[in-house]
Amino acid sequence: MIWDIQNKALLRKLWSEGLTATEIANRIGGDATKNSVIGMSHRMKLPKRLPPVNMRPKKVKPTPVATPPDNVSPLMIPVEKIRNGQCRFPYGDPRDSGFSLCGHKTRGATKPYCDKHHDFCNIKNKSEYYKNVPEEFTAT
Numbered sequence: 001m002i003w004d005i006q007n008k009a010l011l012r013k014l015w016s017e018g019l020t021a022t023e024i025a026n027r028i029g030g031d032a033t034k035n036s037v038i039g040m041s042h043r044m045k046l047p048k049r050l051p052p053v054n055m056r057p058k059k060v061k062p063t064p065v066a067t068p069p070d071n072v073s074p075l076m077i078p079v080e081k082i083r084n085g086q087c088r089f090p091y092g093d094p095r096d097s098g099f100s101l102c103g104h105k106t107r108g109a110t111k112p113y114c115d116k117h118h119d120f121c122n123i124k125n126k127s128e129y130y131k132n133v134p135e136e137f138t139a140t
């Protein structure tokens, strides 16, 4: 691929218009390829592009945090001290040192939660529990 002044000018123009390297290569013609266009764009120090839409980092929508039922007084058992038969409903942020688990007797030997937390986790309409959740977490 020989990059003459006309090809470089065309590359600069099409690049600024946002065409893809493949489209630019097709417009320039000859033996221009996507890779030759990209290579020349680097050598000409043309501004970098955003990655294609499907390559951009996805905006992660935060998961709403439900307010735990307030009729439970958790025993606040640290994770490393929880035993089988103790409720594993989490309290706090797992990244914080104060993170702990409910600790009450589970609903059954193979169940992870106590009666109240089991009910909380298995109701269909949690809206009454979603209190004080900032609007940006609930907007759809």
Ligand SMILES: [Zn+2]
Binding pocket: 072, 087, 088, 089, 102, 103, 104, 113, 114, 115, 116, 117
């Ligand atoms: Zn519990």
